[in-house]
Amino acid sequence: MAGRDDRGALAALPVSGVLLEKGSYRARLALGADDVLAAQRLRARCFATGTVDQDQFDADCLHVLIECRSSGALAGCFRLMLLESGQELSQSYSSQFYDLSRLVGFSGRMLELGRFCLDPGVLDADVLRLAWGAVTSMVDRQGVALLFGCSSFAGTSPEAYIEAFALLQHRHLAPPLRRPGLKVAEARSFTDLLQGRSAQQKPDLKQAQAQLPPLLRSYLAMGGWVSDHVVVDAALNTCHVFTGLEVTAIPAARKRLLRGVAEPL
Known part of the structure; x- marks a missing residue:
């Protein structure tokens, strides 16, 4: 579903709504209000926000469901908002929390990935792999140059x-010309959080990797970068960092792997 004038984008999508099928799972677009409601209920379970998690951005997004092919049970979901350029960033969910003025001049198409949830009872790594395959399919179909969102x-x-943020500051900060600025009071800079550490103290890589959420690990493995601060979001019971991934920066080997997943059987 999409509330804005996305006829051009939607025209390139499969009429059936199915983006990808691999193994036991399929990724498909929500085709009606019942599908969106199912995603909102899974989001509520994952974020502990009540019976339904919904906001004003839902109407402007495409919703993707990851479901079991045999039972139809929902294993994961996320939503996507397509922007024609940085001039439209003010319409995004992320812009509520981050000053994105350094990205306004970005001329390529952008895709915001949000509300990424996996059912806590589903431990199959194929679900995450299929989700990234579906995202890759959308990036390629729509000619997206920058993928972004809030990693929670x-x-x-x-x-x-702490170790995760030490690693992010040490290795994965956004380039200065792209770096999001502070916008809300409920934010902590990495520098502030790491005040008690000496400049020579390196992050504990094992602990840092264990602390990073799977979505953010995937972004970083592809060359993604983050804001220099974390926003505390009490409404969703999370804290998050802005994450950006320029498609041209993804290593060639990683692109081949992603497109291998994205290709239909």
Whole structure:
């Protein structure tokens, strides 16, 4: 479903709504209100926000469901908002929390990936793999140049993820000309969080990797970058960092793997 004038984008999508089928799962677009409601209920379970998680951005997004092919059970979901360029960034969910003025001049198409949820009871790695295959399919279909969104850590205590933030500051900050600025009061800079550490202290890589959420690990493995601060979002019981991934920066080997998943059997 899409509330904006996305006829051009939607025209390139499969009429059936099915983006990808592999193994036991399929990724498909939500085709009506019942599908969107199912995604909102899964989001509520994952974020502990009540019976339904919904906001004003849902109407402007494409919703993708990852479901079991045999039973139809929902294993995961996410939503996508297509922007023609950085001039449209003010319409995005992320712009509520981050000053994205350094990205306004970005001329290529952008895709915001949000509300990424996996059913806590589903431990099959193929679900995450299929989700990224579906995202890859959308990126290629729509000629997207920049993928972005908020990567969430569970809970509202950034101190629980010190090693992860040390790693992000050490290796994965956005380039200065792309770096999001502070916008909300409920934010903590990495520098502030790491005040007690010496400049020579390196992050504990094993702990850092364990603390990073799977979605963010995937972004970083493809060359993604993050804001230099974390936003505490009490409404969703999370803290998150802005994450960007320029498609041209993805290593060739990683692109081949992603497109291998994205190709239909």
